Amino acid sequence: MKKIDRETFPFYRFDRLAACREINHFVSSGVKDISFLGNEEPGRVVANRRELGENAGFELDRLVVGNQVHGADITVVTAEDAGRGAYNNESRLPDTDALVTDEAGVCLMVLTADCVPVLLYDPKCGAIAAIHAGWKGTAADIVGKTVNLLRQRYGSEPRNILAGIGPAIGKCCFEVGEEVASVFQGRYPEQVEAGKNPGKFQVDLGAINYLELLQAGLDAENIEQADICTRCHPHDFFSYRYAGGAAGRFGTGILLREKCESKK
Numbered sequence: 001m002k003k004i005d006r007e008t009f010p011f012y013r014f015d016r017l018a019a020c021r022e023i024n025h026f027v028s029s030g031v032k033d034i035s036f037l038g039n040e041e042p043g044r045v046v047a048n049r050r051e052l053g054e055n056a057g058f059e060l061d062r063l064v065v066g067n068q069v070h071g072a073d074i075t076v077v078t079a080e081d082a083g084r085g086a087y088n089n090e091s092r093l094p095d096t097d098a099l100v101t102d103e104a105g106v107c108l109m110v111l112t113a114d115c116v117p118v119l120l121y122d123p124k125c126g127a128i129a130a131i132h133a134g135w136k137g138t139a140a141d142i143v144g145k146t147v148n149l150l151r152q153r154y155g156s157e158p159r160n161i162l163a164g165i166g167p168a169i170g171k172c173c174f175e176v177g178e179e180v181a182s183v184f185q186g187r188y189p190e191q192v193e194a195g196k197n198p199g200k201f202q203v204d205l206g207a208i209n210y211l212e213l214l215q216a217g218l219d220a221e222n223i224e225q226a227d228i229c230t231r232c233h234p235h236d237f238f239s240y241r242y243a244g245g246a247a248g249r250f251g252t253g254i255l256l257r258e259k260c261e262s263k264k
Helices: 043-057 135-139 142-153 177-183 207-213 238-244
Strands: 002-004 010-014 023-028 063-065 072-078 096-102 106-110 116-122 127-133 162-163 193-194 202-203 223-225 252-257
Touching: 002 177, 023 043, 023 116, 023 207, 043 116, 043 193, 043 238, 096 142, 106 116, 116 142, 116 207, 116 252, 127 135, 127 142, 127 252, 135 142, 135 177, 135 207, 142 207, 162 207, 177 193, 177 202, 207 223
Parallel strands: 063 106, 072 096, 162 223
Antiparallel strands: 002 010, 010 023, 023 252, 096 127, 106 252, 116 127, 116 162, 193 202
């Protein structure tokens, strides 16, 4: 993942996805809050989103955001959804943690502050996805379900899909109790370790999402991981574990510049 050091609003891009000129994507930095969930004044959030769009290359009127509920529901986004959740929370797409589309010009974005953001793009069928994978979504294999939906709806072949796993809380800082650890211990024992404190465990959500993408059929060489812990880098990316309820959110988004030739 490479930093694009724009003076007004720096952001990041994945190397493999950045090589695909028919899409645009970004991971915003923690310089400015782009959510309505922290302490930022709503008008300022809109201004921050517009500034990010000007730097990263999307129009605010074409942005789509969902009401993330830490589940595994996926919404198919159409051109008519453009602008949903762009200017306020009330217009967000209802209760969804993953967005998919093959429509050109619609920017899909998820918001995170420790949870795992994942972007998918199939250059063969021209479908994209933005995924918010909290621990509950990770436990429910939201990335695998999203890959399956791309296959069923758009004819995507998993081996063609490129994926970017963004900054998220690392195993070093994601300390949980046995009730959460037990969800992953059976399937991913190497990603769960005894914690620093009695009765606590450390879970590697980023690595689990990587493994789930492999299980869904993606090639390892097509999956790029940021490997940046948000809790360890709270001034680069927002972290709920670091700042609590006052934490802002950073955005991870993707859009098709033009419709795939085979679908025109």
